Amino acid sequence: MTDRIEPSMIVAHDVDKVYPNGCHALKKVSLSINSGEVVVIIGPSGSGKSTFLRTLNQLETISAGSIRIDGVSLTDRKTNINLVREEVGMVFQSFNLFPHKTALENVMLAPLKVRKLRKDQVRESARELMYRVGLSERMDSYPSQLSGGQQQRVAIARALAMKPKIMLFDEPTSALDPEMVGEVLDVMKSLAAEGMTMVVVTHEMGFAKEVADRVVFMEEGELVTENTPEAFFENTENERLQRFLGQVL
């Protein structure tokens, strides 16, 4: 699985995270993800899967171990984390759109301020992205005027506007009404089909089966097992995974 010769996009090695209050959130988690791969992380709540995802763009710092993104070490003091984050897009459970800006302005903000591109150029590509996520009609709406599914699609467009090499999804459909889950998953599927490197924390087992190249199971801060979706969901050896799948499927 962890092919050492092939260059990996993400290499996490023995990642440990201990919160100041003593909570041991991650215990020696190692995972490497190749370019273009779609990895889905599942596990019960409190298993550390979101925490692990957030260490990949250093929204959470780690206590021990190492993480390399596209060859750049995140634990190296000399690394400019902002430059790494420009290449790693993130989509949040609660969308976190900027409420004081319209949908289009949300998408335009980072390319304007971080990449310092010309405004007409940024507007043009932002329009294309809004079209791509199926929201060309709602560009001038404020987030409060959009449904949850629409907001999450704007959030995906906002992350894509930086033209990242990796996309992280932190339970992107968990805060959505059931009828809106599909529209967001469709955008994610088309993204996967285009060869984007994706790490997805989700409870959508259907998505994992259909889109993932690999499925990872985490519990109590440990990476318990990982496999291709076919083998993963047929797994009968691992007792902890069996118990979890028995509860959710």
Added chain:
Amino acid sequence: MTVERRVITVEPDQGGEPFVVKKFDNIEINDGDLVFEGDVIAGVESIELGPLAWGLLMTLKLSVVSLIFALFIGLFTGLARISANPALKNLAITYIELVRGTPLLVQIFIFYFFIGTVLDLDRFTAGVAALSVFTGAYIAEIVRSGIQSIAPGQMEAARSLGMTYVQAMTNVILPQAFKRTLPPMAGQFINLIKDSSLVSVISITDLSKAGREVVNSTFAPFEVWFTVALLYLVLTGLLSWLVQRLEKRLSASD
């Protein structure tokens, strides 16, 4: 002398050049009058500000200048207050506690009689300094609570897009906090206008001191003090109205 088409010509008896007056509003003499040296022949009308109007202008100037400084002090102290740097944070807390824990009147005396004497400040500068340092501490707390009321996810989203802390603050957090803090800010600005009356104790002729002076010379406390109160009300009312309009304009995204 002759008065013809708004021009007065005075011809001296002993001969010599006639004296011509062209600019005037009212004439005190008639055509052909005999005038002597020192006589009033015409007058110019103009509106001059009375003591209360001058006082009002001084209060306005004090408030506006102090407000600008207080906003800067408040913004930076508020940011320092939530900074991860312990030195910066403790400095901000100390400043806020010192200022909020002592009366403004005492601070004005300290600024004028001690700091003002040492640094050779004039009354106005000392008054502005005292008012802005005092108001700045309150604004700092408003700024802090405003920033902390924004969901942490906003900062995370901004940082995840590669923005620096400063970029995230200026583009994402502060614009939202600004909108949320407008109502308490308006209250603080109104307090500043009213607090500015205290600087009359260091002989700055603001609206309150002007009122006292007019009462001393006219013995009409009723009319004067009600006028003074009304003028303060006009200033604070105008400010409230402006802030309310701003709030309405910013509510487009709600």
